[in-house]
Amino acid sequence: MTEAPRVAPLTKDEFGDDETRALRAFVGDAGVERFLGEGDTPPLPAVLGTLIRHPALAAKWLPYNDVLLRTGTLDARLREIVICRVGWRTAAEYEWLQHVRLAHGLGVTDAEIAAVADRGTVEWAPLEADLLAATDALLDGYEIPTALWDRLAEHLDQRQMIELVFVVGTYTCLAMAFKSFGVQLDADLVDYPAPRMTDRTD
16 A cells, blocks of 8 residues: 555545535435535545546446445355455455455454455355355456356356456456555554455465
């Protein structure tokens, strides 16, 4: 992670009509009021403030990402294990910590998080182990091998298989963006209990 942002997040005072529309496309009217309303409001997460620097792109990207994150067909716990693996493999600390926190909220244990980060072993269910293997295969060779695809297809329908590839690809793209733009950790992530990129040995 860079020591300072290369693309600084928008401040509340910098929002114009285009930026507000882009934010509304993701968080709705209530979210716009929460972050941009009168008086003291919570800080906008760094990722949103950064992406909305390009409002036309953000207005399309954020709702697309919302399908994967909130209304997709993959089981949420499985999805977060996959995203955490992407975040760790790509050394994208912002993505990693955000999704470790989401994974914890879905019942993923500290031991499982450590295993995702190659800091321990757990006895994964066969589907979980295959999803992690598929994630690695996509990151390493850009394709799920046939035998692994066939095993996954015994448990996942076609929509879920499609989503799996798009989840890995989307969060790899976001990892590139977060690292290249220098997205800094939000205050509530700075001390979040999880393995850190400084622990990596590869």
